[in-house]
Amino acid sequence: MANVDVIVVGAGVAGLVTADRVRAAGRSVVVLEARDRVGGRTLTEVVPGVKDLSVDAGATWVAPDQQHVRTELARFGLETTPQAGPGDALASLRGKARRYTGAARALDPVTTADVGQAMMRFAAAAEHVDVVAPWRGDHATKYDAQTFESWIRRTCVTSKGRDYFRLLCEAVLATEPQNVSLLHMLFVARSGGGLSHLVTTGGGAQDARVVGGMQQLAQFLAAGLGRWVRLQEPVTTIMHDADGVSVHSESGATTAHRVVVTVPPALATSIEYLPGLPHDRTQLVQRMPHGSVVKCHAVYSRPFWHDFALSGEMTTDEGPGKVVFDTSPPGSGYGVLTVLVEGDDALRLGARGEARARTAVLRGLAEHLGPRAMDPLAFVSRDWTAEEWTRGCFGAQLPPGAWTQVGSALRVPVGRIHWAGAETAERWCGYVDGAVSSGERAAAEVLAALP
Ligand SMILES: Cc1cc2nc3c(=O)[nH]c(=O)nc-3n(C[C@H](O)[C@H](O)[C@H](O)COP(=O)(O)OP(=O)(O)OC[C@H]3O[C@@H](n4cnc5c(N)ncnc54)[C@H](O)[C@@H]3O)c2cc1C
Known part of the structure; x- marks a missing residue:
């Protein structure tokens, strides 16, 4: 007999939202977390030696159109x-610093024109990307056969224009554009409301x-779940068959009808699945480096x-x-x-x-x-x-070929195993908002499947 209805692996925002919704529906749930704290990639730390000051070492910002996370913050009274x-921002390219105000970064007129035409082309290409299924669509194969760097070289006519897009890629994905499929960059931009929107303060x-730090969201969610969040319990093995799941961690095995795995894709391979996962799922997580x-x-x-x-x-x-x-x-x-x-x-x-x-x-x-x-x-x-239980951030990015060859396995449950996490979100993929919505989706999936 199952110990609980649902086991959630990982007490980041996605895992805690999943558990919160399962619990709210009157079903039993336990969250197994590897670290000695909740929050995952959200972490608000006290600054040693400075009175009453803490900083967000992980996620910090929210956008006005991130309704999932905004609703959750409001629920706990977080402002x-x-x-x-006040004051000017600075943009410095190739040793030339310029002041600016507002969203448009100060660039010389030639670079501004170059960036402008390239942005228009990027936005037009992004229109073809299906955020629900980026692997589908007329242009998916073409976009997924090239890196963002090759697009930059082909599209920008000035060296500063090229530098600008390389900087954007680093700012959004924390990696260089030669590591990323053009399709992935287009998807991330479309998923978050446009490339410029992703690097804008006011309104972006x-x-x-x-106020007080992003990790509070996870802490409030965990407080509501009480003893059903178990810390320092790294999951090592998930056994699954027609009767249920058995999830193994240091303290032994916990059984349930369903399990939701919310660990970052790059870490999903460190869990052993018995029987093994389908080839497309295994390949996908191997091709999602942080x-x-x-x-x-x-x-x-x-x-x-x-x-x-x-x-x-x-x-x-x-x-x-x-x-x-x-x-x-x-x-x-x-x-x-x-x-x-x-x-x-x-x-x-x-x-x-x-x-x-x-x-x-x-x-x-x-x-x-x-x-x-x-x-x-x-x-x-x-x-x-x-960080042992994150291994890079902000999140995963897909190299050429991954989306179109194996991307369709991203959210598909494998028997009784379901997947959540910011990287599985359609909107705001890789952001806290995406983590919240992915948890809501996974909870709905398991609730519909429970006996
Ligand atoms: C430095 C930084 C800055 C960021 N800035 C922003 C920002 O400003 N705005 C924004 O929206 N997003 C930002 N992000 C991204 C955001 O933090 C993540 O998208 C989001 O927190 C991911 O939540 P998650 O629950 O999907 O994954 P995670 O937070 O990674 O949670 C997964 C959990 O699984 C646990 N785990 C891993 N392996 C195991 C295992 N084997 N067994 C049990 N537990 C396991 C981990 O310890 C972790 O707690 C930032 C991230 C970082 C790191």
Whole structure:
């Protein structure tokens, strides 16, 4: 006889939403989580040595059109604060820094024209992508036979235009465009409302931050589930047959009618499935590597960049930290700069050791903000590639061929095994909003299938 109706593997946002909905429907559920905490890729950390200050080491921002996560935040009374602040942002390409306000990054007129025409072509191509089934459609095979880098080279006529799109790719996927299928880039953009929307503060994907930190969402969901969330229980084996599932972790086996696996695709292969999964599913998760991000926070006694009428938002093509935001908590008095080191830069920085990595990141800030940037009150960083239970972020990206050859296996249950997680979402794939909607979908699937 089954111990519970449903087992959920992973206590990130997707897993906790799945469990929350199963429980709300009056069915029994247990969540098995490998880490000693909930939240997965959401993590709000206290900054050591700085009174009353915490930072989001994982996910930070929500967009106005992310209705799934917004509804969930509102349910727990979690408020947001706008990202866009006073002052000019900075864009620096090939050593030339320009100030700008609003969404359009300051580029010289020739680059602006080049980026504009390429953006129009990108948007037109994205129109052909089916977000529900990206592997389908007249153009899918053609787009999936090339990398985003080859598209950039073919489409942009200026070197700065090409650099701009490479930067966009790193900012959105935390990897270089030669690693990514054009179809995947088009899908991610369409899934999140357009490429520009994904890199915009006011009104876009970086519109607002959660006051007190994003991980609170997972903590509230877990509190509602109480003892049914079991930490430090890495799942090693899932046995499944016509009668039920048996999920094995350190404390033994738990049985259920259905299991929902919400671990990131790159980690799904570390679980043994008996009997094994269909070939297309196995191939798919082997072809969904994660990007690389080291997320750093430099904390100052006050946001001194306001003295120069700068907002603290910066985009630069010189690493290691190419994307910077002011994430100072409102009313705290502190000045906090979030520095995102992505792709190759993150891999190199992660290998440098803590002290040298810190110096390299601060030097990058000082380049644009002056010597005061070298002397923060505190500096914290998290290398997500080194995280045993995440192995890179922000999420998975598919290389050429993967979507059209095996992508259709993404959400298809295998017997009694169901799949959730931000990477399985149709809308806002790879974002917290996608994690929420994937949990809702998976919960509906298992509830419909329970005896
Ligand atoms: C640095 C960073 C910045 C980001 N910024 C943003 C942002 O600003 N906005 C946004 O919307 N999104 C952002 N994201 C992406 C967002 O965090 C994720 O899309 C989302 O949190 C994924 O949720 P999930 O539940 O699908 O997966 P996860 O959060 O990865 O949860 C999976 C869980 O499974 C557990 N697990 C793994 N293996 C096992 C096992 N064998 N047994 C049991 N448990 C296991 C893991 O420990 C984890 O808790 C960011 C991510 C990172 C890392």
